[in-house]
Amino acid sequence: MTRNTNQKSKPAREFTPPAYIAYHVDERGEKKFWSRIGAAWRHQKGEGLTLQLDLIPVNGGRIVLRAPSEATEEAGA
Numbered sequence: 001m002t003r004n005t006n007q008k009s010k011p012a013r014e015f016t017p018p019a020y021i022a023y024h025v026d027e028r029g030e031k032k033f034w035s036r037i038g039a040a041w042r043h044q045k046g047e048g049l050t051l052q053l054d055l056i057p058v059n060g061g062r063i064v065l066r067a068p069s070e071a072t073e074e075a076g077a
Contacts, residue, residue, distance in 0.1 A: 016041060019049065020065040024057040040065055 018039035026033045038053035057063070 018068060021068050022051065022053060023064045023066065024055070024061050025064050026057070026059065026061040034064075037063070 019042045020040040021036060022038035022040060023034045024037045026035070035055070037055040037057065038051065040049045040051045042049055051065075
């Protein structure tokens with residue numbers, strides 16, 4: 001096998017923190033249970049978001065997008 005040295009390698013993508021964190025909110029009576037299920041990033045050209053869900057809730061509830069806070073990021077959530 002030979003390597004093609006004429007191809008330009010793509011530069012490594014820099015880590016971009018998400019613009020929003022996606023949570024599933026399950027309301028059971030008076031209690032609300034928030035579970036982080038993904039994140040959303042703004043498109044580079046400005047319009048729209050890319051939403052990556054690591055989990056899709058199947059029991060109803062709602063999905064909430066919130067701006068990440070320093071406390072959330074420090075807790076590793």
